[in-house]
Amino acid sequence: MNILQINSSARSEGSFSTRLADRIVARLREADPEASLTLRNLTGNPHPILDEAALGALFTPAAQRTGEQAARVALDDALIAEIAAADVVVLGVPMYNFGVPAQLKNWIDAISRAGVTFRYTANGPEGLLTGKKVYVALTRGGKYRNTPADSQVPYLATVLGFLGMKDVHFVYAEGLAMGADAEREALATAYAEIEDAVAA
Numbered sequence: 001m002n003i004l005q006i007n008s009s010a011r012s013e014g015s016f017s018t019r020l021a022d023r024i025v026a027r028l029r030e031a032d033p034e035a036s037l038t039l040r041n042l043t044g045n046p047h048p049i050l051d052e053a054a055l056g057a058l059f060t061p062a063a064q065r066t067g068e069q070a071a072r073v074a075l076d077d078a079l080i081a082e083i084a085a086a087d088v089v090v091l092g093v094p095m096y097n098f099g100v101p102a103q104l105k106n107w108i109d110a111i112s113r114a115g116v117t118f119r120y121t122a123n124g125p126e127g128l129l130t131g132k133k134v135y136v137a138l139t140r141g142g143k144y145r146n147t148p149a150d151s152q153v154p155y156l157a158t159v160l161g162f163l164g165m166k167d168v169h170f171v172y173a174e175g176l177a178m179g180a181d182a183e184r185e186a187l188a189t190a191y192a193e194i195e196d197a198v199a200a
């Protein structure tokens, strides 16, 4: 089993989402000691934004790309290769201003490539990153689970599903900014949800 862990908190120290993602990976590796782990730490190694230069590089045929364009596409290729090789994907995802961190959005933009990770057929879109299990550790200062303010879960379920990843387990640590008791309770709940998710 190949596990790919993606950390997207902007914090390199004290991140709850990274802590929960680490916990999920630890539990998976306890169940399968042979499992390999690829860690993509977007905190320390941010992926570049999908800007005009990147789009230009992606839409230029490979043989005609400048060295700079080829280098930019190669950065995305590396992320695509990592997720293509993964059997299990573990995402650590804080809520930032009601959305996902920009780093995670950049990663999603990088792995979403027509003809490679999805394609359109006569029957509609088809995701090509199939056969994977995904665990998402969500951390929030407030409490938004199952409310219209939680745009993260519908967004992630949609885009991951579009790419072929439909087996997605979300675990939540909410209320982390609501005092020490709330923080303790949030982490205990998240740890319990991790046990259920890895057993599922």
Ligand SMILES: Cc1cc2nc3c(=O)[nH]c(=O)nc-3n(C[C@H](O)[C@H](O)[C@H](O)COP(=O)(O)O)c2cc1C
Pocket (backbone or CB within 6 Å): 009, 010, 011, 014, 015, 016, 017, 018, 093, 094, 095, 096, 097, 098, 099, 139, 140, 141, 142, 143, 176, 177
């Ligand atoms: C820039 C920023 C924006 C945030 N926006 C939200 C938000 O919209 N809703 C919320 O519940 N918490 C918000 N928070 C709180 C974080 O979700 C919370 O601190 C979480 O634990 C951060 O993840 P981390 O511990 O992995 O770094 C925000 C925190 C930061 C630093």
